[in-house]
Amino acid sequence: MTESEFIATHRQELRRGTVVLACLLALREPGYGYALLDELAGAGVPVEANTLYPLLRRLESQGLLASEWDTSEARPRKFYRTSAQGAAVARQLQTEWDELTTALRQLDLDQGDNE
């Protein structure tokens, strides 16, 4: 594995953990899956459609997202929003993320002087 392959793999691993949290945060304003793809990519958390759509269905089945059908157009579209439970979960995952950020910063500072 070359250095750049290694970085790509681990970058992917860092991102994977953020996708659920990013969806729960973004969908506090209701949105379509397609618009969410754009929004996440724009925010810097790009996700593939074939990863995102099953994830949205899974989060809905877990009660963290709610959905409704918009039938005002010729082709009905499903839109999602974060449930109260989903917002509470997002809050806890955000706290976890902040704690990890602090931990990484601390490890960086602890050892940085010895390089």
Add this chain to the structure above:
Amino acid sequence: MTESEFIATHRQELRRGTVVLACLLALREPGYGYALLDELAGAGVPVEANTLYPLLRRLESQGLLASEWDTSEARPRKFYRTSAQGAAVARQLQTEWDELTTALRQLDLDQGDNE
């Protein structure tokens, strides 16, 4: 899956992505695997021994860690340090982490007003 199981699963997923980065940062000061377990737990990135030891060997085989045997005691102990390449990879993963932190904060702010 209950809410607390869900959070535990996703907390684990967030953490998994940080372990490689945490090791590369911490081992810029050379250390034994055992001491690293304590250090990571103390910093807030707890890792199981049976996860950490294979990871250290893998990072060594990838050239991101170097190792030496300390034979000054009755029982030889291997200690690891982050290689120059490993430090460069750590720097890039840290940048990626910071970008994800910014992305999550942005998604939080964008939608927070609409709750």
